[in-house]
Amino acid sequence: MIGRSLVTLDDLSTGQIQELLDKAHYIDGHRGEVADSCKGRLLATLFYEPSTRTRLSFETAMLRLGGQVIGFAGAQQSSVSKGESISDTVKTVSNYADIIAIRHPKEGAALVASRAAGVPVINAGDGGHMHPTQTLADLATITSRFGRLTGLTVGLCGDLTFGRTVHSLIETLCRFGGVNFVLISPEELKTPQYVIDCIKESPSCSYTEVKDLTQVIGDLDVLYMTRVQKERFFNEDDYLRLRDSYILDAGKLALAKRTMAVLHPLPRVNEIAVEVDADPRAAYFEQVRNGMLVRMALESSLLGVELPGYESVGAAGMKQEQEVKD
Amino acid sequence: MIGRSLVTLDDLSTGQIQELLDKAHYIDGHRGEVADSCKGRLLATLFYEPSTRTRLSFETAMLRLGGQVIGFAGAQQSSVSKGESISDTVKTVSNYADIIAIRHPKEGAALVASRAAGVPVINAGDGGHMHPTQTLADLATITSRFGRLTGLTVGLCGDLTFGRTVHSLIETLCRFGGVNFVLISPEELKTPQYVIDCIKESPSCSYTEVKDLTQVIGDLDVLYMTRVQKERFFNEDDYLRLRDSYILDAGKLALAKRTMAVLHPLPRVNEIAVEVDADPRAAYFEQVRNGMLVRMALESSLLGVELPGYESVGAAGMKQEQEVKD
């Protein structure tokens, strides 16, 4: 992955995704060992729209690896206000930084940036389009809870029409295969056909579409919650009638398996009751930590930095081969 | 203090406050020795309202100890704009940082944050409520000028009704005792009763209330200036008549003791004439430096970081005891 950009998860093979998850797990257990591995490296966070959670995660990742950070948050603080193109900004910043994380309200901005840049670019979200490190955080959380990504029943609940994190997660899980999806949403917010097609094309995946969370929650290994926004409904009556069905509280959680993991991309408004936070099934703040860890794995991988003591399965395999030859 | 939060100075014993002042003094004389003591530690500055002076002080403190900083300044840059609660933001940031400094326009925000956080939280000002590190800076400045906090005549001048720094300083000095307060303000801006009661309840403190600074300035060891704001008056005539009485200039300063120390929480507008800056009695920029030093002491203490070469009186005492036992 050295020197490459990450615009969408399609840029990575499932082997490379697995490698990032392994590396994130290694980093978590070896914080001290990796603390200086990016010394002398500089990350630029170019956030054309505010997203504090994501920005701080990228920055923490680099600082925890011993690197440094420059950047801006909010377009009003950038040369954009003088009409500069993304390409020119990225070409300029390539002279300062060793790696760039870009967030932009327009779809395709990260791709444009990656083509102009002289250093690796990570897409930190471009419009409603792609946000690959969020999906990596989701995958890392499922892996850390179950030790695997396959053979699971994964429920996705709420707004399945507009939630990009949900689509990206489904598509990526389909590449690994072996997942039974339960798609829980009101009629108005059903999963788009192209995502359904993706599941159908994956040989070992299956799905069901339902409207009632309580009816299926007992079957789930993972419950991925999203927000149901008022603006998505034609009339307020429908919204008020449906809203409560898609709020996770202690009552609904009582019907779930003891090992189920609750995920949410955050920020939440009220779609998960605060009382759920104390339940060991709540995994959404773990997801935040995993988001930082996968970003550490990603930044170090794209920079080509070795993590002391870490040996990838691939590298180990090559090494063994080498030894045999010797 | 390790692992604890600081929401108000009532969270600390007078012994602990004294320990922080001692530590700040030690740090000032041993900048090089302490320069790496927080290596690998991360401070998050969550500033929901801008306060550059305070934010830069907290950040400098951590950087001067060898740590790193992440954060935001101004609510428009945070997930708050998406309706996230303070608790959720703080729970998230606890996954990134080792310690948090929070500034918020609402009273009680820091307490809420400290309860949600998994790491120590320092209140960097919540509304008109509390700003404990400002008071620590005030105390450190008095100590550095007089070698003690007791046996002093402390004048407080200007707006004594609304100034939270003034109330907090009086209350904390009352805990140490032995202070003679001179409360200098117009009728409209007198010290509130609960603060007066606090002085009355302190066995060794006394106070007088006056309207005229020139009349009492000759008695003062410390003169703490605050701003008299136009908005506080019912009519402009009263404001214009009174304003000049509460402006410190070279003329009034000529009536003061040669050893008097002038403090001000800054920023000032015109309540201290610029000509006063060059006078050795002006201590308000020293106060800025002391603010940074007490924040270094506080951050390292809450993180449980040892400062090379520093031995607290308590620790030394315990060590001696230990040695006697051995």
Add this chain to the structure above:
Amino acid sequence: MIGRSLVTLDDLSTGQIQELLDKAHYIDGHRGEVADSCKGRLLATLFYEPSTRTRLSFETAMLRLGGQVIGFAGAQQSSVSKGESISDTVKTVSNYADIIAIRHPKEGAALVASRAAGVPVINAGDGGHMHPTQTLADLATITSRFGRLTGLTVGLCGDLTFGRTVHSLIETLCRFGGVNFVLISPEELKTPQYVIDCIKESPSCSYTEVKDLTQVIGDLDVLYMTRVQKERFFNEDDYLRLRDSYILDAGKLALAKRTMAVLHPLPRVNEIAVEVDADPRAAYFEQVRNGMLVRMALESSLLGVELPGYESVGAAGMKQEQEVKD
């Protein structure tokens, strides 16, 4: 230069400017050696108006030297909103930082700041007035392309009336001498008389004023492009008629020497066609890198930090003299 401020390039002798250019060149070839030379030093970037490019350049410079950074960008985030003077802000920040870079919309702000500060202040642009590190970047780029600043034909094209970078570059080149200036602009945007006088007073410089870029481009060693803004014209017809004459594209570039260097202070809007970027004569992104390098040279020089392995011509000379004496 140790401990001094840089408000305008007139603060430096041509020898000192040459020393900074030499140092920048040394730094470029010895990134690893200098990477820790400012360890423990803190830069404050006080940007009262946004200028991401310049701010990130100053910050990168300090981080690449092993130092740290604090600061703000945009006045809304500073105590300025509470009415604090520049002097008070700078006096405060002098307690935090070892060196300050200030950007302010008002002319003279940097001079005021340098007088109030207890540490070196670098002018990062004050209104339409001065922006000395931009000129240093321009000079470094010319030097890196031609190995010298003299004996060159330097064309400046576009808005020569309002562009401060153009005036500053001409004035500084005149101090070094031996430059033939070609001033290319519409009648409405001619070079001001005081800049013309400056060229006339320089014994070894000459100039011509023309309106047509294509006519002279074949003579130029350096072509410094600037933007022609619509707002500068009395009527839109004039603007539309003239605009294209001052846009550099592949067609016009075909008429130029193979060794010509195209400079531009950036950001550009459309005055250089994107197709030009790939041409080896395009030097404007090199200029960005040189901007960072001269800021590294400047920050380390004002801080009095020695760069490992670097020996200035002056220092070497003095050393030899010393050795002779010994």
